[in-house]
Amino acid sequence: MTSSFGGTAAKTARFADDERPALAASHVSKRYGKGCARCLAPQAVLDRNICPECGTVHAVRDVSLEVYPGEIVGIVGESGSGKSTFMKCLYFDEEATEGDVRAVPFDGGVANLLELSPQQRRAVRNNVFGMVYQNPYLGLxxxxxxxxxxxxxxxxxxxxEVAAMRGRGEELLGKVSIPLSRAVDAPKLFSGGMQQRVQIAKALSNNPPLLLLDEVTTGLDLSVQAAVLDLILQIRREWGASMLVVSHDLGVIRMLADRTLVMLDGQVVESGLTDQILEDPQHAYTQQLVYSLL
Known part of the structure; x- marks a missing residue:
């Protein structure tokens, strides 16, 4: 049985009985600067995410998460919280300073992806991850x-195979509601919402089991946002892909995510089931986010 996004029922079932996370990231950090004894110490107190002594920027500080098969995990936080930098470390757009990242769909979760060779990293980017950037100019x-x-x-x-590529391209563009009459048009001629949908189609081209979505609705009109969010849920429903969704908008996370991590100044300050976080936020920053949504 083939889903309407070109994946197979067997692909979804491959992870259905696997209790291991499809993606597991442990203690990932990203620093801009060498660091010093003060800021590299456990429980270091920084000025937001900057060391007041050496000026090192701790963009991501000891972040861990797991994404299970067919699950959508959200990361929410204000601009500069480190959520997009963390995503870029997973996709190798940024070099993580330290950490351990495993992906079951790649090699059964044996290797730390952060230690792979450039050739192996390309294989992960092309076959395991599908990336959709906030700015379509980065992805198209x-x-x-x-x-x-x-x-x-x-x-x-x-x-x-040219025929296979054309067939797959036309199939995916149809699924993301790009008219085939526009299939040969350049994305620069499209609206922002159409560009994001082309990015999603491109990300899905090789049937990746893990999708990374970075602020995919930012800057879009509300009606266009709703269409993109519905498309993401449709992909999960029909294909069973696991997703990591980054957003500064808790409303987007509420609609999409099963579990949510809240980031502030490069750190995870709260995590749990999305409904639990919305109904009973514990951290002061999370409370601020939730109350602003009401």
Whole structure:
């Protein structure tokens, strides 16, 4: 049985009885600067996320999370909280300073992804992760056609059949509601919402079991936001993909995420079931976020 997004029922079932997380990140940190005895000490007290002594910026501080098969995990926090930097470390756009990241779909979770060779990292990016950036200009070649963008991702995963790439591209564009009459148009000619949907189609091109979504609705009109969020839920429902969703908007996280982590100044200050966090926030910053949603 084939889902409408081109994955197979067997693909979803592959993780159905696996109690291990599809993605497990442990103690991931990202520092800009060498650090010093003061800021590298356990429980170091910083000025927000900056060391007042050496000036090192601790963008991500000892973040751990797990994403289980078919689960959507949200990370919420204000601008500068470290949530997008953490996501970029997972996707190798940034080099993590330290940490351990395992992905069952890659090698059964044997290797720390942060220690892979460049060639192995490309394999992870092209086959295990699908990335959708806040800024479509980071995820798309704006002067290439939408079909060419999807084909580029498939070529990176060693597909060489033109007919297969065209067929897959047309299928995915249809599923994300891009008219096939626009398939040969460049994304620079599209609205922001259409660009995000082309990014999602590109991210799905190689059937990745893990999707990384970074502020995918920021800057979009409310009606367009709703359409993109509905599409994300449809992908999870029909394909069973695991997702990590980063947003500064708790409303987006409330709609999408099963579990949520709240980040502030590079650290996780609260985590738990999304409903639990919304109904009974414990940290003062989380309370502020929740009350602003009411």
């Amino acid at each position: 070649r704006m002067d290439f056609s939408s079909l060419s963008n999807i084909a580029e991702q498939m070529i990176a995963a060693s597909c060489r």
